[in-house]
Amino acid sequence: MRRHQHLSIAGGRAVLAVAALALLAAPTFLDAGGLTVLTEFLCLLVLALMWNLLAGYADIVTVGQHAFVGVGAYAFYGAVVLLGVDPYLAFGAAALTAFVIALPAMLIVFRLRAAYLAVGTWVVAEVLMLIAGKLPGFGFGSGVSLPVRVAREFGARPDARFATIYWLAFALAAAAFASTWLLLRSRIGLGLMAMRDNEEAAGAMGVHLVRARIVCFLWTAPFLGLAGAIITLQKLRISPPASFSIIDWTVFVIFNVVIGGIGSLEGPILGTVLFFLLREYLAQLGTWHLIILGTLSIAVILIEPRGLWGLLRRALGGDLIPVSHRARPGFGAGRKPGA
Amino acid sequence: MLATYLNLVVQGVLLGGLYAIFALGLSLSVGVMRFVNIAHGDFIVLVSFLLLTVATALHINVLLALLLVIPLAFAGGYLLQRILLQRVVGENVLLPLLVTFGLSIIVQNGLLQGFGADTRTLSAGRLDTSSLQIGGLYVGVLPVATFVLAIVLVLGLEWLLYRSRIGAGIRAVADDVAAANLIGLSSARIYAIAMGIVGVTVAIAACFMGLRMNFDPTSGPSRLLVAFEVVVLGGLGSLRGTLLGGIVLGIAQTLGGQIDGAWQVLAGHLVFLAIFLLRPQGLLPRY
Numbered sequence: 083m084r085r086h087q088h089l090s091i092a093g094g095r096a097v098l099a100v101a102a103l104a105l106l107a108a109p110t111f112l113d114a115g116g117l118t119v120l121t122e123f124l125c126l127l128v129l130a131l132m133w134n135l136l137a138g139y140a141d142i143v144t145v146g147q148h149a150f151v152g153v154g155a156y157a158f159y160g161a162v163v164l165l166g167v168d169p170y171l172a173f174g175a176a177a178l179t180a181f182v183i184a185l186p187a188m189l190i191v192f193r194l195r196a197a198y199l200a201v202g203t204w205v206v207a208e209v210l211m212l213i214a215g216k217l218p219g220f221g222f223g224s225g226v227s228l229p230v231r232v233a234r235e236f237g238a239r240p241d242a243r244f245a246t247i248y249w250l251a252f253a254l255a256a257a258a259f260a261s262t263w264l265l266l267r268s269r270i271g272l273g274l275m276a277m278r279d280n281e282e283a284a285g286a287m288g289v290h291l292v293r294a295r296i297v298c299f300l301w302t303a304p305f306l307g308l309a310g311a312i313i314t315l316q317k318l319r320i321s322p323p324a325s326f327s328i329i330d331w332t333v334f335v336i337f338n339v340v341i342g343g344i345g346s347l348e349g350p351i352l353g354t355v356l357f358f359l360l361r362e363y364l365a366q367l368g369t370w371h372l373i374i375l376g377t378l379s380i381a382v383i384l385i386e387p388r389g390l391w392g393l394l395r396r397a398l399g400g401d402l403i404p405v406s407h408r409a410r411p412g413f414g415a416g417r418k419p420g421a
Numbered sequence: 422m423l424a425t426y427l428n429l430v431v432q433g434v435l436l437g438g439l440y441a442i443f444a445l446g447l448s449l450s451v452g453v454m455r456f457v458n459i460a461h462g463d464f465i466v467l468v469s470f471l472l473l474t475v476a477t478a479l480h481i482n483v484l485l486a487l488l489l490v491i492p493l494a495f496a497g498g499y500l501l502q503r504i505l506l507q508r509v510v511g512e513n514v515l516l517p518l519l520v521t522f523g524l525s526i527i528v529q530n531g532l533l534q535g536f537g538a539d540t541r542t543l544s545a546g547r548l549d550t551s552s553l554q555i556g557g558l559y560v561g562v563l564p565v566a567t568f569v570l571a572i573v574l575v576l577g578l579e580w581l582l583y584r585s586r587i588g589a590g591i592r593a594v595a596d597d598v599a600a601a602n603l604i605g606l607s608s609a610r611i612y613a614i615a616m617g618i619v620g621v622t623v624a625i626a627a628c629f630m631g632l633r634m635n636f637d638p639t640s641g642p643s644r645l646l647v648a649f650e651v652v653v654l655g656g657l658g659s660l661r662g663t664l665l666g667g668i669v670l671g672i673a674q675t676l677g678g679q680i681d682g683a684w685q686v687l688a689g690h691l692v693f694l695a696i697f698l699l700r701p702q703g704l705l706p707r708y
Contacts, residue, residue, distance in 0.1 A: 143518055145459070190694060193701045194653075197457035197518050201649040205690055208646060212687040223683070328642075333526060340519055369530040376527040380520050384508055387516060 087399030094402045098351075105252060114244045121244075121316055123358050124251040128258045128309045129335045130342075130350035132302040135262055137336075138345035139274045140298035142191070145332060146203030149187075149210045150180045150303050152326030154310025156214050159320045162232050164219050169235045173250075173311050180307025183210070184300055191299065192292070204328075211326035225321020233318060251312050258305050263347060265301060266405040270294045275406065278345070333372075340379045343391025347403040352391050428558055429675050435560065437671025438568030439629055441664045443644055444651035445574055446622035452658045453595045453615045454502075454510060456517040460525035461623070461648055463641030467528050468494060468627035470536055470638075473543060483543045487628040491621055498620025502613040510612065525641060532638035543631030567629045571667070574622065575660045581618070582660075591615050643686070650693040656703025665704050669696070 108120055129147065136142040157179035161172035187206050194202040215223040237243030265271055273294050276284035285291065310331075314320055324330075334357065342353020357375075364371040386392045395401065447461045458464075468490065476486040509516035551562045582588040593601040594608045594615075602608050630636060630644065651670055655662030670689050677688020696704070 137515065143515055145522070189698060193697070197451070197455075197514050198649075198653065200459070200518055201457055201646065202653075204642075205646055205650065205693065209687065209690045209694065212683055212690070215683060216687075333522075336519070336522060337526075340523075344515075369533045372526050372530040373534070376523040376525075376530070380505075380523040380527075383516055383519055383523075387513075 090398045091400045091402060094398055098402055109245045109248055114241050117244045117248045118316065119358070121248050121251045121312070123354065124248075124255040125309045125313055125316075126335065126338070126357070127255050127351065127354045128251075128305055129331055130338050130354050131255075131258050131262050131347075132305050133332075133335050134339045134344060134347075134350045135265070135298055136302055138339070138349075139266065139271065139278065140295045141274075141278070142295060142299060143197075143200045144191075144203040145200045145328075145336075146205075146207035147302075147306060147335060148326050148328050148331035149203070149207035150184065150306035151310035151313065151331040152207075152211060152214060152322070153180045153183050154307025155314040155320050155325040156217070156220060157307065158311035158314050159220065159226070159228065163229060169232055173308060176307045176311035177304035178307075180303040180310070181300065184303035188296065188299060192295070207326065207328070207332075211322045214326065215322040220320065223322060225319060225324065228314065228318045228320070233315070236315065247312065247315055250315070254305070254308050254312060259347075262301075263403065263405065265298075266347070267407070270297055271405060272407065274298070329372075334375075337375045337379045339389075341375075341382050341389055343389025343395075345388060346391050346395070346401070347405060348395075348401065349389050349391040352394075353389065356390070424557060429679065430672055431558055431560060432564070433672030433675035434668050435564035435568045435671070436633075436675055437664075437668030438564070438571035439626075439633055439667070440647050440651050440670050441571045441667030442567070442574060442622065442626045442629060444648040444655070444663050444667060445578060445660065446619040446626065447645075447648040448652045448655070448658075448660060448663045449578070449615060449622070450619050451652060453591055454506070454517075454612055455595070456510070456514060456521070457649065458619075459518060459521040459645065460528060460641070461521075462643065462645030463525045463528040463532075464620075464623050465627045465630060465644050466636050466638065466641045467532060468624050469543065469631040469636050470532055470541070472624075472628055472631060473541060476543070483545045483628060483632065484548075487624060490628075491624050494620035494624035495617040496620075498623070499613045499617035501620075502616035503609065506616065507609050507612060525645075529638055529641055536638060538637060538639075540635040540637040541631070542635050543628065545632055549632065563629075563632055567633065570625070570629070571664060574625065575664050578618075578622075579660055587611075587614060647689070650689070654693060654696055654704060656706035659703065659705045662703055662705030669704070 105120070105124075109117060112120065129151070133144065133147055136144055136147075154176040158172050158176040161167040161175035162169050167175060187203075190202055190206055191199055214220065220226060233243060236246040266274075270293075273284065273289035273291070276287065276289055277291055277294070281291075310325065314325065317324070338353035338357045339350050340353070341356060342351065343349025360375075361371075364374060367374070382389055388395075443462075443465065447458065450456065450458050450461070471493075472483055472486050472490055475481075475489060476483045479486070479489075505520065506517060509520050545563070548563055548566075552559050553562055553565070554560075580588075582592060590601070590606050590611045591614070593604075593606055594611045598608045601611070647670065651663055651666040653666070654669055655664070655666030670693065673692035674685050674689040678685035680688075
């Protein structure tokens with residue numbers, strides 16, 4: 083690696099570190115409006131990291147990710163309002179319910195291959211949304227608001243509440259990022275990347291693809307459920323169309339990851355940042371907002387399937403967040419190349 | 422009581438004919454190009470709007486407009502494959518999936534931009550409301566005609582795939598692109614022709630969907646899910662299975678619709694999931 087590449091990678095990492103510090107310090111210098119946007123950003127980042135783990139690494143291209151966000155939202159509401167559970171414990175209920183729903187969902191998802199799987203997950207999400215609209219106690223099709231007393235538990239005054247919700251989102255995003263990175267660095271992640279590069283060779287080397295995919299699928303469910311709970315806490319309302327919104331929790335997420343760069347950890351971050359920057363300018367365009375994002379994502383796929391991060395990475399010459407292992411010097415010594 | 426249920430089942434079977442027509446194009450693109458077109462439902466809705474526009478602008482019957490639109494739909498499918506989809510067809514199934522996903526969102530929002538969010542319906546004049554009596558049952562002429570058309574289309578596509586020269590080419594490319602190219606078939610051209618044929622089925626589906634049910638710019642995904650369930654229920658690669666899958670889904674939805682509107686859709690999904698878990702290879706698997 084050349085010297086200027088070392089420098090640019092170090093520079094890139096510095097940018098990431100500064101951004102992380104800024105997020106950490108955000109409640110000290112942002113008002114409620116700014117914190118709300120950042121909370122949304124962190125929740126969407128969690129969704130992007132999870133979709134990328136499935137689609138970019140585990141070969142599970144889901145179009146039904148919003149299912150678990152909605153399940154988390156409904157479980158949180160059910161625990162805190164209907165069962166009267168402590169609000170902080172209710173987050174556990176959201177994560178657990180999403181996990182438990184993911185188990186039978188796997189029966190369907192893993193029987194389908196590739197493109198079928200995508201639509202199959204969508205069917206599962208539709209079913210869960212329709213069932214959510216039939217549940218007594220949850221306001222049926224039109225949904226229900228979270229009582230004020232629940233919101234008060236997270237802060238008596240609105241600005242204290244926004245700060246608490248922000249910290250929850252920050253903690254979730256940090257946990258999602260760190261644990262996904264560790265998962266990708268583990269044997270499972272190594273196997274998935276080997277599988278992505280050459281399925282037959284990886285299989286011959288003993289990579290257990292099905293097990294790795296199951297771990298990834300179950301991995302994402304609680305994170306998605308927790309994101310759903312935090313989103314509910316912020317919007318103070320659940321309803322089938324909003325809590326299970328395919329546009330908000332799946333379509334935007336897929337566009338973000340694809341544009342940012344699928345199959346890397348930098349890509350979802352870059353894509354989600356870009357999405358929030360673009361949103362400031364494009365949101366008032368209404369339907370054009372989605373048309374532009376759709377066109378952009380198709381253009382990115384045609385030009386560089388690894389997204390903007392794929393282009394940037396070539397310029398930088400390496401990863402900012404390495405998920406691959408570098409072969410140790412001397413590894414394989416004594417063997418002939420290709421033997 | 423029995424007569425009521427018999428009537429419902431008959432309505433369900435007839436609805437199944439329409440669902441089979443939705444699914445034929447998807448079945449073909451899955452069987453040949455090996456990818457699920459996420460925008461399939463949105464293309465159906467797009468052509469419905471096109472039919473509405475053509476019929477209104479020229480003051481002609483929708484069925485006549487369909488005859489005008491069919492060549493356009495073929496050309497649209499052909500060009501879409503040639504210009505865009507051919508670039509991403511290959512080993513990596515992720516790319517065509519993501520491209521058609523992008524197309525789906527573009528079509529939906531383009532239609533919203535152009536036509537607004539109102540629900541629409543197509544009209545073919547007297548055909549909409551005329552009915553005929555069979556035994557003690559009254560059935561609409563339009564649903565019966567749709568069902569007959571579904572059978573004709575299944576048989577026609579089977580003939581095309583298994584008896585015609587272009588069908589042999591399509592099957593060869595579907596089996597092994599490299600080998601087909603080696604013996605001098607132009608796989609890019611054959612893929613494009615196959616997608617053109619898909620376009621024709623989409624146009625027919627668009628016309629009969631618009632005559633039977635309301636549609637709006639965001640109806641596409643629900644049509645895609647129906648088409649997908651029909652294809653999987655029927656068994657991949659089996660066109661007759663597609664017809665059977667459509668009938669099963671049509672009956673499930675009609676019976677579910679007896680409870681309420683939401684149950685109509687939910688019952689269809691639940692029956693699909695139940696049959697899929699018991700028989701993942703589909704009802705009439707070809708392979």
